[in-house]
Amino acid sequence: MPIVTIQVTREGTQPGVNSVTAEEKAALIKGVSELLLNVLNKPVDSTFVIIEEVETDNWGWGGLPVAEFRRRRSGAAD
Numbered sequence: 001m002p003i004v005t006i007q008v009t010r011e012g013t014q015p016g017v018n019s020v021t022a023e024e025k026a027a028l029i030k031g032v033s034e035l036l037l038n039v040l041n042k043p044v045d046s047t048f049v050i051i052e053e054v055e056t057d058n059w060g061w062g063g064l065p066v067a068e069f070r071r072r073r074s075g076a077a078d
Contacts, residue, residue, distance in 0.1 A: 002040070003048045004032050009066065010053040025051050 006028055012018050020028075029049040036042040059066040 001046045001048065002036050002042050003050070004036070005050045005052060006032070007052045007054055009056050009059050011056060019053055020051070 008020055010019050013020070013024065028051060032049050033044045033047045036047050037044050056066050061069040064072070
């Protein structure tokens with residue numbers, strides 16, 4: 001019985017949306033379940049997928065809050 005946890009930041013992938021949509025979550029669940037079936041032969045009906053959305057204020061990267069990390073990274077690309 002595989003259990004997969006996916007953590008994503010709580011922000012939308014489309015304008016006007018501030019979280020992962022139900023359709024996107026369904027696609028993640030289906031894709032991960034099918035991957036475990038294809039790679040490890042784990043039945044889809046025994047796979048649990050948990051999606052956790054984390055506020056960007058609670059997410060860090062490279063020693064910085066994610067918003068600051070992104071600001072610095074985008075500034076470096078200019």
